[in-house]
Amino acid sequence: MSDLLAFLQHLSATAREVTLGAPVPGAENKAGAGGFDPVTELDRGAERALRGAIEAAFPDDGIEGEEYGLVRPEARRRWLLDPVDGTRALICGLPSWTTLVALLEDDRPRAGFIDAPALGELMIGMPGQTTLNGAAVRVSGCTALSDARLSSTDPYLFEGTEAEAFARVRRAARLTRFGYDALAYARLAAGHLDLVIENKLHRYDWAALVPVVRGAGGVIGDWKGGDDFGSGSIVAAASQELYDAAVQLLSQ
Incomplete structure (x- = not known):
C-alpha cells in the first residue's frame, strides 16, 4: 500500500508538471454543432504524461482515459484517467478544475485521487483512509x-x-x-x-x-x-x- 501511495503521488506530480502554471490555451469543441464539450492541449498533454508514467511502471496494466481511449482492455488492473476534470472552469480561469486518477482491480475502484493543482490540494483515497496533502480527513457524518x-x-x-x-x-x-x-x-x-x-x-x-x-x-x-x-x-x-x-x- 505504501508503494501504491507513493506512485499515486508520483502521478499527481507528473500531471502537475504539465498543467500547473501553464498558460491556458484555447479550447476546441468536441461536441460539434449544437453542444459544447471543451478540450485543450493541457488535457491532452497531461493524459500523455500520465500514460507514459503508468506504462513505464506497469506495462501490463490497462489504461483508459478521456482523451486517448483504452489500451489492454483484457488486463485485470486498469487505470482510469481524467487529466482535467472541469475544463470549463479551467478556460474561465477558475481554480476548481482537478485531475482524476483511479486504479481499478477486476473492474472495481481500489484507490485513486482528486488533485486540485491550482489550490495545492491532493486528496488520495485508499482502502480505509483518505488523506488531504498527507493528513487524514473524514466526512461530516451529517444524517439529516x-x-x-x-x-x-x-x-x-x-x-x-x-x-x-x-x-x-x-x-x-x-x-x-x-x-x-x-x-x-x-x-x-x-x-x-x-x-x-x-x-x-x-x-x-x-x-x-x-x-x-x-x-x-x-x-x-x-x-x-x-x-x-x-x-x-x-x-x-x-x-x-x-x-x-x-x-x-x-x-x-
Whole structure:
C-alpha cells in the first residue's frame, strides 16, 4: 500500500508538471454543432504524461482515459484517467478544475485521487483512509437532509423527471452550491459538504471519486440505492442515513 501511495503521488506530480502554471490555451469543441464539450492541449498533454508514467511502471496494466481511449482492455488492473476534470472552469480561469486518477482491480475502484493543482490540494483515497496533502480527513457524518449542504456541478445537468427528482432533494436540503465538478466530492470527503448528486458521468469521471469518498467514511452509489456507477447517476453522502434519504426522494 505504501508503494501504491507513493506512485499515486508520483502521478499527481507528473500531471502537475504539465498543467500547473501553464498558460491556458484555447479550447476546441468536441461536441460539434449544437453542444459544447471543451478540450485543450493541457488535457491532452497531461493524459500523455500520465500514460507514459503508468506504462513505464506497469506495462501490463490497462489504461483508459478521456482523451486517448483504452489500451489492454483484457488486463485485470486498469487505470482510469481524467487529466482535467472541469475544463470549463479551467478556460474561465477558475481554480476548481482537478485531475482524476483511479486504479481499478477486476473492474472495481481500489484507490485513486482528486488533485486540485491550482489550490495545492491532493486528496488520495485508499482502502480505509483518505488523506488531504498527507493528513487524514473524514466526512461530516451529517444524517439529516434538513442539515445537509448539497452540491451539483450544474442545475442544467438534469432534465424532465430527473430535474424534478433533484429539485425534491434541493428543497429538502439546507443549502445548495453549484459549479465544482469533482472538487465537490473532495469537499465532501473533507467534511465541508454533505451531499453531492450528479448524472451523465463517464467512467473516468466517477472512478476516482469512489475510493476518495469511501476512504473518508462516506457513502457513494447510484440514484436507486445500489452501486451501478455505469448508469452515470451518482449520489455521494456523508452518512448512510443521508444517502438513503436522498435516494428516497430521487426515486419517488
